[in-house]
Amino acid sequence: MSYESWILIVGSLAGVTCGITGCFLILRKLSMLADAISHTVLLGIVLAFIVSQSMSGIYMLIGAVVVGLLTAVGVQMLHHAGIQEDASIGVVFTFLFAVGVILITVFADDVHLDVDHALMGEITFVPWDLVQWGFLPELPKAFLMLSTVLVINLVIIGLFYKELKITSFDPQMAAAIGLPVLLIHYLLMGLVSITTVASFDSVGAILVVAMLIAPGASAYLLTNKLSIMLLLSALIGVSAAVIGYYLASWLDVSISGSMATVNGIIFALVFLFSPTKGLLSRKFTMKKLKMD
Amino acid sequence: MNPVVVENLTVAYQKKPVLSNVSFEVPEGKLIGIIGPNGAGKSTLIKAILGLIPKAAGEIKIYDKKYRPKDRVVGYVPQRGSVDWDFPTNALDVVLMGRYGHVGWFKRPGKKDTEIAMECLKKVGMEKYANRQISQLSGGQQQRVFLARALAQDAKVYFMDEPFVGVDAATERAIIELLNELKRQGKTVLVVHHDLQTVKEYFDHVMLLNVNTIAAGPTEEVFTLENLTRTYGGKLSFLEKDQLIVEQK
Numbered sequence: 291m292s293y294e295s296w297i298l299i300v301g302s303l304a305g306v307t308c309g310i311t312g313c314f315l316i317l318r319k320l321s322m323l324a325d326a327i328s329h330t331v332l333l334g335i336v337l338a339f340i341v342s343q344s345m346s347g348i349y350m351l352i353g354a355v356v357v358g359l360l361t362a363v364g365v366q367m368l369h370h371a372g373i374q375e376d377a378s379i380g381v382v383f384t385f386l387f388a389v390g391v392i393l394i395t396v397f398a399d400d401v402h403l404d405v406d407h408a409l410m411g412e413i414t415f416v417p418w419d420l421v422q423w424g425f426l427p428e429l430p431k432a433f434l435m436l437s438t439v440l441v442i443n444l445v446i447i448g449l450f451y452k453e454l455k456i457t458s459f460d461p462q463m464a465a466a467i468g469l470p471v472l473l474i475h476y477l478l479m480g481l482v483s484i485t486t487v488a489s490f491d492s493v494g495a496i497l498v499v500a501m502l503i504a505p506g507a508s509a510y511l512l513t514n515k516l517s518i519m520l521l522l523s524a525l526i527g528v529s530a531a532v533i534g535y536y537l538a539s540w541l542d543v544s545i546s547g548s549m550a551t552v553n554g555i556i557f558a559l560v561f562l563f564s565p566t567k568g569l570l571s572r573k574f575t576m577k578k579l580k581m582d
Numbered sequence: 583m584n585p586v587v588v589e590n591l592t593v594a595y596q597k598k599p600v601l602s603n604v605s606f607e608v609p610e611g612k613l614i615g616i617i618g619p620n621g622a623g624k625s626t627l628i629k630a631i632l633g634l635i636p637k638a639a640g641e642i643k644i645y646d647k648k649y650r651p652k653d654r655v656v657g658y659v660p661q662r663g664s665v666d667w668d669f670p671t672n673a674l675d676v677v678l679m680g681r682y683g684h685v686g687w688f689k690r691p692g693k694k695d696t697e698i699a700m701e702c703l704k705k706v707g708m709e710k711y712a713n714r715q716i717s718q719l720s721g722g723q724q725q726r727v728f729l730a731r732a733l734a735q736d737a738k739v740y741f742m743d744e745p746f747v748g749v750d751a752a753t754e755r756a757i758i759e760l761l762n763e764l765k766r767q768g769k770t771v772l773v774v775h776h777d778l779q780t781v782k783e784y785f786d787h788v789m790l791l792n793v794n795t796i797a798a799g800p801t802e803e804v805f806t807l808e809n810l811t812r813t814y815g816g817k818l819s820f821l822e823k824d825q826l827i828v829e830q831k
């Protein structure tokens with residue numbers, strides 16, 4: 291397959307995976323926690339390397355889940371102990387991230403990973419980073435990781451759809467009917483962790499937040515139905531990746547930066563022009579009401 | 583067997599107890615008002631009974647057993663302000679959530695559940711709004727949807743946190759009709775209520791709460807000026823006092 295199509299495929303996979311998972315972050319107002327996790331999983335990657343002495347995908351996913359959950363549990367515990375939620379996030383996030391940065395510099399010679407790369411990602415190199423899994427031919431590692439994570443996310447969201455929905459809408463009612471609300475929260479944070487790690491190579495820790503939050507935020511303004519929101523979010527994630535790629539080759543700029551920018555532009559357009567919840571339509575209805 | 587028995591319940595959020603040594607029993611098939619000033623711990627009491635917050639001490643029994651959600655005997659109407667009404671979902675979908683406890687893991691609510699949910703919407707006069715996005719409902723309509731969701735839970739004991747807040751007189755009448763209907767079916771309904779004027783008319787029993795149980799029992803015995811003054815302290819307005827005196831004559 292051509293170099294260009296690999297980048298498009300990997301970008302789109304990141305768009306879909308992040309877009310779908312991100313919807314629940316929007317609905318639960320957890321964008322900041324997602325931001326934190328996207329950075330602390332760096333520590334997970336380094337630990338995975340130290341333990342396994344390889345950059346194998348499976349170890350990276352496991353490391354991400356462990357540290358992602360550590361982040362979520364740490365924030366929950368501090369918050370429960372009476373510390374404000376944003377302060378809890380700030381403390382846990384910076385601490386775990388800092389440990390990750392220190393470990394990277396200690397093991398810098400061995401880990402093929404520098405902080406810049408982890409933060410910014412480089413989708414340009416994705417087609418050449420090939421691995422061989424089982425009976426499959428050699429394929430780009432980012433492609434394999436993202437496909438695996440997408441399948442995991444779809445299965446989990448499919449299995450626990452109504453539980454995710456009710457714990458997002460009304461956690462008290464959910465607890466009253468006996469659902470393990472906190473466990474479902476951690477399950478979602480686990481998904482966010484593996485999604486982040488799988489998207490790391492392509493878009494990096496900072497831009498992955500844009501991919502997680504922006505499509506869901508746009509979709510939220512376009513529909514009144516959760517299932518449609520998930521669908522639209524996936525669609526917007528893919529569109530941003532594809533448009534972003536062509537924009538980048540046209541302007542000769544960073545591809546991942548361009549993808550994230552397009553996500554931002556789509557959100558701005560939806561925010562202004564959404565037929566029901568857009569700024570203009572709301573202004574327009576107000577005016578019409580005044581004139582009547 | 584009494585549906586709800588609370589003994590020496592103490593709950594604290596940080597250090598200061600919000601409920602202290604609360605004890606009361608609730609007879610079956612009655613409408614019970616939980617009355618007390620803001621911050622008295624009414625919502626906390628309900629949450630503690632439902633196991634939503636941990637208790638520091640005490641015993642809570644629902645039909646002689648520790649509360650277990652999977653027994654599905656309890657229905658809950660939270661305070662309306664406790665959820666985000668901009669959530670992308672419609673009225674029918676919210677009522678369907680009342681069926682989730684019956685549906686169980688890994689399954690979706692089926693046709694039967696949808697029928698039940700529609701029926702419950704009908705009971706609260708909201709069937710026309712089944713497909714309406716919940717943010718586009720008025721406050722009173724949202725309250726009715728919450729009520730319909732509790733009905734869909736098909737429980738034996740209901741806890742309702744201020745179901746009359748922000749509803750007009752007609753809706754209030756409709757809701758009280760519905761609660762009386764539940765009562766006739768032998769269900770027990772506990773309602774957090776703020777309007778002292780209507781207490782005698784609505785409730786068979788009352789439970790006066792302000793951190794401690796001030797009094798609990800049949801309305802005509804317990805809902806006295808003396809008990810109210812003890813519950814509300816100086817906060818009971820003169821207007822209410824006058825009216826209560828008039829009613830008591």
Ligand SMILES: Nc1ncnc2c1ncn2[C@@H]1O[C@H](COP(=O)(O)OP(=O)(O)OP(=O)(O)O)[C@@H](O)[C@H]1O
Nearest residue numbers: 595596600618619620621622623624625626627744
């Ligand atoms: N999550 C919380 N953390 C700490 N304190 C709380 C919390 N929730 C409630 N409180 C405190 O507990 C007390 C009782 O609160 P609760 O909500 O039970 O009162 P209420 O009787 O329902 O009041 P209202 O009539 O205003 O609804 C209040 O003093 C309140 O400040």
Ligand SMILES: [Mg+2]
Nearest residue numbers: 624625626661
């Ligand atoms: Mg309350």
